[in-house]
Amino acid sequence: MLKCGYTAFRYISISKLLKNAPAQYVKSYLYTETDGMDLTYFVNYQSEIIARAVQEYIDYIRNIIRTREELTRWFYRSGLLTKLNGRQRDIVLMAISQPGVLFSASEIAERMGVAENTARDDLKKLAELGIMRVLKEGKGKVYTSPKSIRDLKKWHQKKNSVLSTQDW
Secondary structure (H helix, E strand, C coil), rough: CCCCHHHHHHCCHHHHHHHHHHHHHHHHHHHHHHHHCCCCCHHHHHHHHHHHHHHHHHHHHHHHHHHHHHHHHHHHHHHHCCCHHHHHHHHHHHHHCCCCCEECCHHHHHHHHCCHHHHHHHHHHHHHCCEEEEEEECCCCECCCCCCCHHHHHHHHHHHHHHHHHHC
């Protein structure tokens, strides 16, 4: 598909769907062989797989859009919108979409196209606000995000309640 100019298929996984139902793939192939090499069965099955893969991709993109909208609303309501720059908000979105992944300053620097010190400062600020957590890894630090927006709100709220009790 890519060779024919369908560049969106760089992001769409057809092989995953084929692996999930190998028997159906084999059936479409066998029907073709046993019916005078009529490719209709095979083409029909492949078309259905492509349609499902495209729909899964569309659903994935819609979910990202919903997540971004929900995060933006929460940033606004919580007052974080004015405390975070666009890059930091993008880091949060990236982290939320990859729960459990550890992020280093060098990785963020490469992904965001900024200096490592800038990435480190961004991650540090996110940790200070209770949006990400710091973990020691060897001599350095890595950062992890919550698994969901609900967990993100809890982390932030917990961090703020600790900060407010320290203000006494």
